Amino acid sequence: MRRPHPRGFTLLELLIALSIVGALLAVAFGGLRVALASWRQGEDRAEAHQYVRGLASSLAHAVEGAHPYRAPLGLAPEPVLLFQGTATKLQFVTRSSPYPFSIPIAFTAVVMSVETGEKPGLVVRQRALPNRNPFADAEVRLTDPAVTALTFRYLDATGSWRDTWDAEAEQAIPDAVEITVAAVMNGRATTVPPLTVAIRTTRFAYSMRLEATSVRAYKDGIIGTHLAEAAVAQAIREIVADFDFACAAEDRQVTFYRRDGRMLPRLPRQQVAFGGGEFGYTIDDEERLLNLNVSPPDRVDRLLQNLGIEKSTRDTIIDSIQDWRDANDEHRTNGAESDDTYLKLSVPYRARNGPLESIAELLQIKGITPALYHGAEGKAGIAASVTVRSPGQVNLNTADPVVLRALNFSEAEISQVVQTRRDGCYTNVGQFGGRGVTLTSRTFRVKAEGSVDGRVTARLTAVVQKRLDGALPSIAVLEWLSSE
Numbered sequence: 001m002r003r004p005h006p007r008g009f010t011l012l013e014l015l016i017a018l019s020i021v022g023a024l025l026a027v028a029f030g031g032l033r034v035a036l037a038s039w040r041q042g043e044d045r046a047e048a049h050q051y052v053r054g055l056a057s058s059l060a061h062a063v064e065g066a067h068p069y070r071a072p073l074g075l076a077p078e079p080v081l082l083f084q085g086t087a088t089k090l091q092f093v094t095r096s097s098p099y100p101f102s103i104p105i106a107f108t109a110v111v112m113s114v115e116t117g118e119k120p121g122l123v124v125r126q127r128a129l130p131n132r133n134p135f136a137d138a139e140v141r142l143t144d145p146a147v148t149a150l151t152f153r154y155l156d157a158t159g160s161w162r163d164t165w166d167a168e169a170e171q172a173i174p175d176a177v178e179i180t181v182a183a184v185m186n187g188r189a190t191t192v193p194p195l196t197v198a199i200r201t202t203r204f205a206y207s208m209r210l211e212a213t214s215v216r217a218y219k220d221g222i223i224g225t226h227l228a229e230a231a232v233a234q235a236i237r238e239i240v241a242d243f244d245f246a247c248a249a250e251d252r253q254v255t256f257y258r259r260d261g262r263m264l265p266r267l268p269r270q271q272v273a274f275g276g277g278e279f280g281y282t283i284d285d286e287e288r289l290l291n292l293n294v295s296p297p298d299r300v301d302r303l304l305q306n307l308g309i310e311k312s313t314r315d316t317i318i319d320s321i322q323d324w325r326d327a328n329d330e331h332r333t334n335g336a337e338s339d340d341t342y343l344k345l346s347v348p349y350r351a352r353n354g355p356l357e358s359i360a361e362l363l364q365i366k367g368i369t370p371a372l373y374h375g376a377e378g379k380a381g382i383a384a385s386v387t388v389r390s391p392g393q394v395n396l397n398t399a400d401p402v403v404l405r406a407l408n409f410s411e412a413e414i415s416q417v418v419q420t421r422r423d424g425c426y427t428n429v430g431q432f433g434g435r436g437v438t439l440t441s442r443t444f445r446v447k448a449e450g451s452v453d454g455r456v457t458a459r460l461t462a463v464v465q466k467r468l469d470g471a472l473p474s475i476a477v478l479e480w481l482s483s484e
Helices: 011-064 200-239 297-306 311-325 359-364 370-374 401-406 411-423
Strands: 070-072 079-081 083-085 089-094 108-115 121-128 139-144 147-155 176-185 188-191 195-198 245-248 254-257 272-274 277-285 443-452 455-467 474-483
Touching (some): 011 089, 011 108, 011 176, 108 147, 200 272, 200 443, 200 455, 200 474, 254 277, 297 311, 311 359, 359 370, 401 411
Antiparallel strands (some): 070 079, 083 089, 108 121, 147 176, 176 188, 176 195, 245 254, 272 277, 277 443, 443 455, 455 474
C-alpha cells in the first residue's frame, strides 16, 4: 500500500511567518535604540553634573581659604580690606590659590565671574600679592564657556544671607559664601545644588581672638601678681617701722603709734599707681584674734557660745580640736581621732596630731561645718575670730568684743575698752593685767590685690611677723596664699 507524502508549508504560510519575525525584530531593535539613547543621555547628565560639581568644588576650595588681607589699593595710601562680593562677581584674597604659581606664594588675589561678550562664560583671574591693583591686573587663568551662571550669597555674623558684601563697611569678611553654578553641556542645562563654603580664616580669627584673650588674661595676671607683691612689700615697709602700739582705726585697719601718742603716717594703701596698673592692700592685726593652738578649752567654749553655737555642738568641737592637736590616737568623749572617724570618711585623712598650721584645717575637724566656719544667716563664722599664727596674747587695742568675751571680759569692761579706744590707744594694760592681753602686735595679715585697666587680676594674702632678734627688725612670712 502506498503511504501518503507529508504535507509542507505553503508559500503563503511562509510569507506570513517571515512577516511576523520581521515585525518582532523591528520592535526589539527599536527598544534597544531607545535604551541606548536613554543610557547615553544618563551618562551625559552624570558627566555634566560631575563636571559642574567639580568646578564648583574647585571654586569653593579657593573661597574657603579667603583671608582678611589689608593693603593699599591703587594710589590710595590707606590699606583697605580686599574683599568685594556681589550676586554675580567675587573679588577676594586667598591662601589657597586656584591655580598654583611656579613658586610658593602666600596670598593670591582672585576674581570670579561669568562674563558676556565675544567669549561668554566663567572667567577666573588671579594675581600674586603684594600688588597695588591686584584685581584689575589679575590674569585670566580659566575660561569655561559651558558655565552660563555663577551666583554668590554671603553669610553675616547674625546668620543672615546677603546678596552683596562690602568688607570695608563691615570691617570683616563673611563667615561663609554660598556658590551656585549653572552650565550647558551637550545641549543640556545643568545646575548643581548651592554649595555653602565656611571660610577657614573666620574660624581661625575666632580661635585667634580666644587665644589673644587668653594671652592677655595671662599677661594681666602676671602683672597683677607683681603689683600685689609690690603691695605686700609696701605693707611690710609700714610694719617694720619703729612703733610701740598697734591700734585699730575707724576703718578697722591697723594704725601704728609711738609711745608719746604720735601716730605714724600711713603710706597710701588704695589705688596706688605703679608699673602699668594699680595696687591696694589692707593690714589686719592677727593678734586681735584668739589663737586656737594655745587657748584653753574654756576660752574656746566662751568664744563659740558668743557666736551662738549650741552646747552639744560646742562640746564636740572643743574635744575634737584637742584630739586633732594632741599626739595620741585616743579620742575624748565628744571628740574624734583618725581610726574611729576621719579614716572612715568617703575621702579619708588623718588627724594632724599636732598644732594647726592653718585655720582652714578647722573644716576637717569633726563638728565644724562650712556654715559654722564661714558664717550663715547673719551669724559670724568661727574663722573671723581665730588664728593659729599669733604668739598667743590678744592685743587689747584691736580685739573685737567677741574675742574679749572669750577672755572673760564683762560687758561693762568691753564698753570701757571700746570707749577708750575711740579716744586713742591703751598705753598700759592697767586693770586688765593677767587677762591674756597685750598692747601691741608683731603679727599681721596683709591682703593685697593688683589691678590692670581697672580690673583686679591677682590677689595675695600674706601673714607676716615682725621680729626684733637682730640689730634691725626683720620680717618672717608665716603664710602666703595667692588667688586670681
